[in-house]
Amino acid sequence: MVKHVLRGSDFLSLSGLSGNELEDFVYESCRLKKEGTKGFRPLSNRSIGLLFEKPSTRTRVSFEVAILSLGGHPLVLQAEELQMRRGETIEDTAKVLSRYLDGLVVRTFGQKRLESIAASSDIPVINALSDECHPCQALADMLTILEYKGEFRQLELSYLGDGNNVTHSLMRAGTKLGMNVHIATPCGHEPMDSIVSECEEYCEISGGSLKLTDEPFEAAENADILYTDVWVSMGSSEDADEARSKFLPFQVNEKMLEVASDDVIVMHCLPAHRGEEITDDVIDGSHSVVWDQAENRLHAQIALLAMIYG
Numbered sequence: 294m295v296k297h298v299l300r301g302s303d304f305l306s307l308s309g310l311s312g313n314e315l316e317d318f319v320y321e322s323c324r325l326k327k328e329g330t331k332g333f334r335p336l337s338n339r340s341i342g343l344l345f346e347k348p349s350t351r352t353r354v355s356f357e358v359a360i361l362s363l364g365g366h367p368l369v370l371q372a373e374e375l376q377m378r379r380g381e382t383i384e385d386t387a388k389v390l391s392r393y394l395d396g397l398v399v400r401t402f403g404q405k406r407l408e409s410i411a412a413s414s415d416i417p418v419i420n421a422l423s424d425e426c427h428p429c430q431a432l433a434d435m436l437t438i439l440e441y442k443g444e445f446r447q448l449e450l451s452y453l454g455d456g457n458n459v460t461h462s463l464m465r466a467g468t469k470l471g472m473n474v475h476i477a478t479p480c481g482h483e484p485m486d487s488i489v490s491e492c493e494e495y496c497e498i499s500g501g502s503l504k505l506t507d508e509p510f511e512a513a514e515n516a517d518i519l520y521t522d523v524w525v526s527m528g529s530s531e532d533a534d535e536a537r538s539k540f541l542p543f544q545v546n547e548k549m550l551e552v553a554s555d556d557v558i559v560m561h562c563l564p565a566h567r568g569e570e571i572t573d574d575v576i577d578g579s580h581s582v583v584w585d586q587a588e589n590r591l592h593a594q595i596a597l598l599a600m601i602y603g
């Protein structure tokens with residue numbers, strides 16, 4: 294059971310969960326969302342730090358609300374306001390924080406840096422986005438897909454845009470759950486090879502598939518889910534104008550919807566750059582589920598915290 298796997302553990306990526314455990318998690322988060330958390334206080338008398346080295350709207354606020362709703366006390370720790378700004382190492386910071394806190398939600402740069410924070414602290418550490426992956430986003434994405442599609446297996450999940458941290462977690466989740474995942478990126482923006490290989494192994498177990506292409510219309514054809522994200526990921530130094538022209542054919546717009554399934558849902562992890570990776574008419578249109586998807590960050594994280602501390 295996924296509860297036993299997550300209890301008292303770090304949550305640094307989706308790699309540690311089997312397909313069945315991930316599916317179990319999504320159904321449990323769906324149940325908690327419907328039934329609510331009234332009277333359920335696994336974080337009572339517990340303080341959880343939110344250590345952010347990058348900006349955030351959804352992740353930070355939804356974690357704060359999730360912690361409060363489970364009876365806990367959230368402490369927002371912006372890195373620039375800590376002694377880290379004056380050179381204290383992240384490992385020393387994590388060691389000290391783990392003497393005061395019961396958990397640490399961390400948004401940082403490299404996955405190695407995140408792993409180092411986790412190794413330096415003896416409290417659960419949760420990945421709130423690293424340069425490599427965004428597993429909490431994928432949990433909310435899978436909850437949203439379940440709500441709209443009622444199942445996972447053999448769904449056509451197509452991602453168009455930059456092969457970034459969100460893509461990596463989406464690929465892991467989709468292939469673990471038996472979906473046919475199509476990733477369309479411009480040349481030079483493909484997902485990491487090691488994560489592609491990992492996902493191919495998941496497909497062998499789940500019966501799903503993974504295809505990479507640089508042809509956006511090929512990926513979008515018959516898609517049940519069309520997913521996109523900003524073209525230049527946070528932390529990337531690529532020139533914005535150059536990226537824009539390279540990525541324009543990957544824009545999710547009305548033309549792209551025409552080749553997808555009639556009941557396609559459009560997803561975006563947000564924040565969106567309207568008029569770039571997605572047009573106004575699509576993000577505000579009848580196929581878009583992005584606001585439910587954003588809300589589900591809260592519900593998925595309530596379920597995650599409930600399982601880690603339950």
Ligand code: CP
Pocket residue numbers: 348349350351352353422430562563564
């Ligand atoms: N999707 C996401 O992680 O949003 P924030 O950067 O606002 O947290």
